[in-house]
Amino acid sequence: MDQPLPIASVCEESVFGKIHRDFSTRIRNFIYYKSGDLELSNDLCQESFVKLWEHCKSVAMEKAKSYLYTVANRLFIDSVRHKKVQLNFAAQRLTEIDSEDPDYKLRHDEFKEELERAISDLPENQREVFLMNRIDKMTYEEMAAVLELSVKAVEKRMHLALANLKNKVQELKIHKI
Amino acid sequence: MDKDTLYARWLNNELSDSEIQELKASGDWDILRAIVDETDTWKLPEVSDQQIKSIRTRIDRLKNKRETKVIPINRWTWAYRAASVAVIFSLVYWFFFRQDIFEYQNLEGNIATIQLPDSTEVRLIGRSRIQYDKKNFARARKVKLNGQVHLAVRKKGEFVASFDGGEVQVLGTQFEVMTGKTVSRVKCFEGRVKVLVEGKPESILNPGDGVRYLFNETSGIPFTFEEEAPEWFGGESIFNNAPLEEVIEALQIQYHVDIDATNIDVKRKYSGKFRYDDLPRSLEMVFSPMGIQYTIEGTTNKKISLQ
Numbered sequence: 001m002d003q004p005l006p007i008a009s010v011c012e013e014s015v016f017g018k019i020h021r022d023f024s025t026r027i028r029n030f031i032y033y034k035s036g037d038l039e040l041s042n043d044l045c046q047e048s049f050v051k052l053w054e055h056c057k058s059v060a061m062e063k064a065k066s067y068l069y070t071v072a073n074r075l076f077i078d079s080v081r082h083k084k085v086q087l088n089f090a091a092q093r094l095t096e097i098d099s100e101d102p103d104y105k106l107r108h109d110e111f112k113e114e115l116e117r118a119i120s121d122l123p124e125n126q127r128e129v130f131l132m133n134r135i136d137k138m139t140y141e142e143m144a145a146v147l148e149l150s151v152k153a154v155e156k157r158m159h160l161a162l163a164n165l166k167n168k169v170q171e172l173k174i175h176k177i
Numbered sequence: 178m179d180k181d182t183l184y185a186r187w188l189n190n191e192l193s194d195s196e197i198q199e200l201k202a203s204g205d206w207d208i209l210r211a212i213v214d215e216t217d218t219w220k221l222p223e224v225s226d227q228q229i230k231s232i233r234t235r236i237d238r239l240k241n242k243r244e245t246k247v248i249p250i251n252r253w254t255w256a257y258r259a260a261s262v263a264v265i266f267s268l269v270y271w272f273f274f275r276q277d278i279f280e281y282q283n284l285e286g287n288i289a290t291i292q293l294p295d296s297t298e299v300r301l302i303g304r305s306r307i308q309y310d311k312k313n314f315a316r317a318r319k320v321k322l323n324g325q326v327h328l329a330v331r332k333k334g335e336f337v338a339s340f341d342g343g344e345v346q347v348l349g350t351q352f353e354v355m356t357g358k359t360v361s362r363v364k365c366f367e368g369r370v371k372v373l374v375e376g377k378p379e380s381i382l383n384p385g386d387g388v389r390y391l392f393n394e395t396s397g398i399p400f401t402f403e404e405e406a407p408e409w410f411g412g413e414s415i416f417n418n419a420p421l422e423e424v425i426e427a428l429q430i431q432y433h434v435d436i437d438a439t440n441i442d443v444k445r446k447y448s449g450k451f452r453y454d455d456l457p458r459s460l461e462m463v464f465s466p467m468g469i470q471y472t473i474e475g476t477t478n479k480k481i482s483l484q
Contacts, residue, residue, distance in 0.1 A: 013236075020232055024224040032221065045224065046232060053236045058292075074290075074298075078410050089219035115215055133188070134216045140185070148296075148331065158185035166184075166208050 010064055011056035019064050020049055026136050027072050033131040034076050034124055036085040044079065048072040069146040086120045087127075089135075118168040122161055129154055130161035184209060277312040283324070285433035286454050288409070293320070296331040302409050302453055303431030324430045327353040327407050330368075343374035343390070352382070353407050357426040359392035366406060372397065391422060408450075415450040424463055432456050437482040441469055 008015050028045035032038055048071045052059060059067045119127055129147075132138045140158070144151045186192055187200065187209065200206045283289045283301040290300045291307070294314050299307055305324025318336040320328075329351045330336045336347035340356040351367035363372045365382035372380045372388055380388040380397050388397040408415040414427050422443035425436050431453045449466060451459035460481065464471045470484040 016236070017233075021229060024228065024232075025221075028224050029221055042224070042228065046228065046235070049232055050235055050239070053239060070298075077406050089221060111211075112215060115212065119216075134213070135219060135221060140189070152182065155182035155185035158188065159182050162184035162188070162209060162212070165212050166205060169208050169212060 008061055009056065010052065010059050010061055015061065016053060016056065019052070019068075023065060023068060024049065026132075026138075027068050029136055030069060030128065030132065031072050031076050033087065033128040033135075034073075034085070036087040036120060040079065044072060044075045047075055051075075066146045066148060070148070085124075086117070087131075088116055114172055115165070115169070118165050121168075122164055126157050126161035126164065129157040130165075133158060188213065277310060278308060279311045280306065280308045282306045285431060288412075288453065293318075297336070298329040298331070300327045300407075300410070301325070304433040305430060322354050322356060324357070325353070325355040325409070325427065327351070327366075327410075343372065346371045346373070351406075355423075355427060355430065357430055360423050360426040361390040362423060363388055364402060364407070389420070389423060391420060409453060412454070413450045413452050416447050418446045418448050421445045421447050421467065428459065428463065432459070433479070435480050437480070441483045 010016055010019065024045055027048055028041050031041040031044050035041060048068050051071045052064060052068055055067075119130065122130070129143060132143055133140070138146075140151050140154045143149070143154045147154070183192075183196065183200075187196075192200070200209075281289075281291055281301070283303065283305045285304045288300065288302045290298060292298055293309065294311070295318060297318075299320075301307065302325050305326050306322070307326060308321040309319060318330075318334065320336075320338050322338050322340045326338075328338060328347075330347050331350075338345045338347065338352075338354060340354060340361060343356075343361060345352060345354060345363055348369040348371060351365070352370045353364045353366065355362040361374065363370065363380075363382065364387040365384055367384055370382050372382065374390050374397065377390060377396050380399065382388060385401050385403070387400045387402055389400065390397045402417070414431065416424050416427075420443065421441070422438070424447045425438055425443065428434065428451070429436055434456070445467065447463065447467060449462060451462045453459075460471050460473075464483065472482050472484070474480040474482060
């Protein structure tokens with residue numbers, strides 16, 4: 001009645017190491033999207049992997065990814081649920097044209113700041129889905145799998161995030177760069 | 178097509194031609210485009226090599242440490258019924274009818290998390306316990322609770338958490354049960370639950386709703402709360418105008434002590450908090466503001482009487 005031992009186990013260091021290399025940035029980002037606190041996110045990311053290691057016997061390899069998201073979420077809840085959240089990102093400018101037009105750059109920077117604030121003000125579940133899709137480049141199917149939601153639920157959250165951001169931008173009339 | 182996923186599908190280029198026309202005409206297209214073009218340039222730094230190296234040190238240390246985690250300590254197979262009957266019947270019974278009860282007993286001064294076979298997460302604080310039939314769990318999700326337990330139920334379908342004298346039928350996902358000798362309290366954090374207590378009218382709870390059943394009260398007392406997860410996840414039990422008997426029950430569960438409250442008025446209301454890992458301080462924080470004297474009897478620090 002017992003299942004045979006899996007051939008590759010999370011308890012094997014090479015396997016665990018690969019999982020860590022492949023997912024630590026995403027997990028760290030996931031917590032950052034929720035908290036806006038990079039230091040906390042780095043710490044909790046480490047803790048999540050430590051927990052995975054401690055429970056390696058009871059987590060199947062295919063489940064490791066969603067286990068990490070679940071643990072990271074739980075650790076986040078344990079620490080700072082109600083602190084005010086403000087996220088910041090480094091923007092990679094695709095061209096340097098803006099440096100020649102200070103006015104353009106100013107408006108562009110203002111837009112970025114307002115957008116960061118608007119994203120930080122989104123409800124947590126909308127915010128994390130939006131950023132996981134745009135920054136981590138995760139598909140709706142991937143997100144559905146790791147967050148244990150239906151694809152439809154992910155799409156709804158995504159739609160709400162964009163709708164809220166659109167409304168905010170319209171309010172502020174700052175999108176006309 | 179669904180309006181509530183419109184923008185999500187737009188992002189994936191999954192819109193119908195008519196939807197695209199509509200979006201462009203409304204002017205929303207441009208705004209959405211501007212938002213996405215901007216956020217697409219955003220980056221976060223990769224987790225550093227140093228971080229990757231330091232996890233190796235952590236897990237090496239863990240490998241050398243002796244296992245001190247609390248793990249399920251009691252598991253038995255229930256098959257002793259047919260002792261006086263023929264061996265054959267016992268064998269038949271053994272193979273087809275036995276239950277396989279899983280029990281996890283948590284200890285005072287401890288918070289533990291366990292996972293049920295359906296990925297439901299269960300957290301226990303203090304002297305609390307959960308039991309369920311492993312073999313039949315997939316067919317019928319039923320657990321028995323004692324003490325102070327929070328459940329985040331995964332996957333739709335029936336889920337029943339029973340306690341002494343009552344049960345919680347889960348219609349949604351997250352709730353907490355605190356149950357002891359004279360007090361039972363249920364709080365719903367997410368989804369919807371129905372609480373049935375013997376001899377008292379049922380309660381349906383939505384998120385933010387709670388109900389307390391106190392000894393000698395003919396029906397449950399509803400109340401509301403703000404927090405989105407049990408406050409004790411953060412190590413502190415917080416009470417807002419709660420009857421003292423409920424606070425005493427929480428102390429008894431979390432510290433595994435016996436509190437004799439016969440000489441005081443347990444209906445008085447208490448607002449305040451205490452931690453789960455410091456008994457003397459906790460007693461101080463609860464009873465001093467209420468003007469109640471407490472005496473710890475005996476050498477085991479397990480019996481407390483109130484004046």
